[in-house]
Amino acid sequence: MHPDIFTPGTCLVIVLLCCLTTNAPLTGKHIFKDNHNWAAFHLAEKDNLREIEINEVNKMLSCKDESRGFFTYECEHCGITKTVLFGCNSRICTNCGKNHTDKWAKSLGNALFNVPHRHAVLTIPDALWPIVRRNRFLYKVLMDAAIAAINDKISYKHRNGRLTAGAIVVLHPFSKRMSNNPHLHILVTEGGFGKCGRFIHQKIIPFNAMRKTWQYQVLTQFKAALPKTRGFVLGIWNLHLF
DSSP states (O other): OOTTTSSTTHHHHHHHHHHHHHTOOOOHHHHHHGGGHHHHHHHHTTTTOOHHHHHHHHHHHTTTOGGGOEEEEEOTTTOOEEEEEOOOOOTTOTTTHHHHHHHHHHHHHHHSOSSOEEEEEEEOOGGGHHHHHHOTTHHHHHHHHHHHHHHHHHHTTOSSSOOBOOEEEEEEEEOTTSOEEEEEEEEEESEEEOTTSOEEEOOOOOHHHHHHHHHHHHHHHHHHHOGGGHHHHHHHHHTTOO
């Protein structure tokens, strides 16, 4: 990485000063364009960046640019015209991304069951982080393991068959510092639904029992998905690194 550009805090301070003096709102586009940050990063990390990442950034950088098109409106009475530039519709854009967030939140609100919910966070040990990063399909395996673990746990004490929880699973591939740290945020029902659709409320799920079930599901499904890492995954289990 370019030392002058990516010194912690440097580019952000520059952009903040620029926005304070011009009364312009601070956006992701400012940070990417300032001091040619994106160009330098793209050059330094060209072998690691995926095509979809490059395309989304380029879309975001062209947001509200005339090259994307525009509408021009004219008042029939006074003749004043106003031009409205098209957005990029990229989820990473601080302008257009808000629309995606609002639509997503609304769709989630409509999808929730009218039962008690709670928020849960499921993590994996740092020894597994590089494996997940090299094998991106494991993100889906990780989410499947979470659903399996939750359903296993809420069904354990239910004598009349297996329960199915309602859950919204959100993958976070990175930490707050943007370092590699895959983990899951889950909005899950406090209990589950039986075969007849009746909701069985379970307010308490013991932490240690849930931890063991989560550990079992992750390592079992990772072993199945990546047979060549079977010995490594077993080592994590035996050394109690989870």
